[in-house]
Amino acid sequence: MDWLDQVKWDAEGLVPVIAQEAATGDVLMFAYMNREALALTAERREAVYWSRSRQRLWHKGEESGHVQKVREIRLDCDGDVILLKVDQLGHEPGIACHTGRHSCFFQRLEAGAWQAVDPVLKDPERIYK
């Protein structure tokens, strides 16, 4: 049985994906893959997602240069969530977020409000030019 058939794809043919930085353990981002994206990710060892907003394959870093080198691909107990362990390339420290931050999870709940607690490492206008 093909390993891709063992993934429980949702009604839209997608699976949620968590990208975690291998060296630090930081959770960088969350996205989706379809079957082709996951097959390409495994083959190239670089993260390829399915962009739901653009309805097309999205080779992470194709515009920003912030490619994710894939170290490990993991599947959860229910077979319906993927965890990637990656090296976040293109900047030091790595930038995974389109806001120019290390991680997309930069807002922390503090005293009943979301506070941006992590710095912008590079101006997005210089990333996407």
Next chain:
Amino acid sequence: MDWLDQVKWDAEGLVPVIAQEAATGDVLMFAYMNREALALTAERREAVYWSRSRQRLWHKGEESGHVQKVREIRLDCDGDVILLKVDQLGHEPGIACHTGRHSCFFQRLEAGAWQAVDPVLKDPERIYK
């Protein structure tokens, strides 16, 4: 504006949630919350999810004793994914997975097959008795 209103709930009124162990950085599990679950999680500082299979609130650890103490609640750049940083209580090392493993992400893709690479720390029959 209420912090709960700033979360972009999906069509079913849910938001995906990643639970990460605060001390190790290990990604433990992935689940969903509705508005009430997130409000309760913030209030109690213990993870409360929405069980899609059982269609009810699920106070993590209610059966297993494997409660998640919440250290941080984070929101991603798009406002549609939550990251919890938790202490996984009830066993040492922590058990987040119903299979008795530390993390739900215990299957790794190796040579075209999913391999269970992390040990069972406690027999599930002894967890859910």
